[in-house]
Amino acid sequence: MSINPKKEIVISLKDVGIQYRRRSGIFKKAESFTALDSVSFDIYKGETLGILGRNGAGKSTLLKVIAGIIKPDFGKVENYGVTVSLLALQAGFDSELTGYDNAVISGMLMGFRRKEVEDRLEEIKKFSGLGEFMDRPVKTYSSGMRSRLGFSVAMYLSPDVLLLDEILSVGDKEFREKAEAEMLKKIHSEQTVILVSHSESQIKRLCDRTISLN
Numbered sequence: 518m519s520i521n522p523k524k525e526i527v528i529s530l531k532d533v534g535i536q537y538r539r540r541s542g543i544f545k546k547a548e549s550f551t552a553l554d555s556v557s558f559d560i561y562k563g564e565t566l567g568i569l570g571r572n573g574a575g576k577s578t579l580l581k582v583i584a585g586i587i588k589p590d591f592g593k594v595e596n597y598g599v600t601v602s603l604l605a606l607q608a609g610f611d612s613e614l615t616g617y618d619n620a621v622i623s624g625m626l627m628g629f630r631r632k633e634v635e636d637r638l639e640e641i642k643k644f645s646g647l648g649e650f651m652d653r654p655v656k657t658y659s660s661g662m663r664s665r666l667g668f669s670v671a672m673y674l675s676p677d678v679l680l681l682d683e684i685l686s687v688g689d690k691e692f693r694e695k696a697e698a699e700m701l702k703k704i705h706s707e708q709t710v711i712l713v714s715h716s717e718s719q720i721k722r723l724c725d726r727t728i729s730l731n
């Protein structure tokens with residue numbers, strides 16, 4: 518683990534670049550495509566940072582780099598000893614397993630002990646509003662239900678840095694309002710949150726600081 522140069526910085530990105538290999542057809546040669554180009558910024562403990570950018574600007578890629586899921590091709594990401602977890606709609610759950618089992622696995626992947634996760638399962642069930650669906654495989658869930666499960670797990674089993682990829686833009690209005698209210702509580706706590714959203718107004722409402730990717 519590196520020594521933290523300034524106490525409040527938890528993660529630091531320096532000139533981070535990501536290139537994907539892409540093919541425009543099966544007989545075409547793969548070409549490299551720059552998804553992120555020389556991105557530098559620091560993430561501070563306890564802040565709620567919003568990331569804005571048009572479609573394809575590299576927002577999801579940026580979150581994956583911060584989470585350590587993909588390694589930068591250029592530059593570096595320094596993590597000063599914090600746990601990070603990425604919550605995205607497409608990722609994370611095993612669709613054959615139940616909501617309960619997925620909640621337990623997600624929590625354990627974040628570093629919680631099984632008992633700690635189990636102690637919070639009732640709260641997760643209650644907040645998600647999934648009721649009996651918690652006993653059913655996630656493949657039977659709608660995308661809104663998946664997001665409710667993901668959001669509820671993340672709220673009750675928080676890592677040091679929580680990355681949310683468009684998670685507040687799906688689901689029904691009632692749940693979105695409840696989720697936003699819960700987010701506001703996190704904003705006033707020690708939790709560090711990074712939020713990607715297409716909605717500029719949502720970012721302005723919830724975040725202390727915004728970074729735009731172009």
Ligand SMILES: Nc1ncnc2c1ncn2[C@@H]1O[C@H](COP(=O)(O)OP(=O)(O)OP(=O)(O)O)[C@@H](O)[C@H]1O
Nearest residue numbers: 537538539552570571572573574575576577578579
């Ligand atoms: N695994 C991959 N292989 C090749 N290209 C990719 C891969 N993942 C993303 N890309 C491309 O990289 C660019 C950035 O993608 P990314 O998903 O990070 O953007 P985004 O800002 O999150 O987009 P959106 O707002 O549409 O979700 C896009 O042009 C995308 O097509």
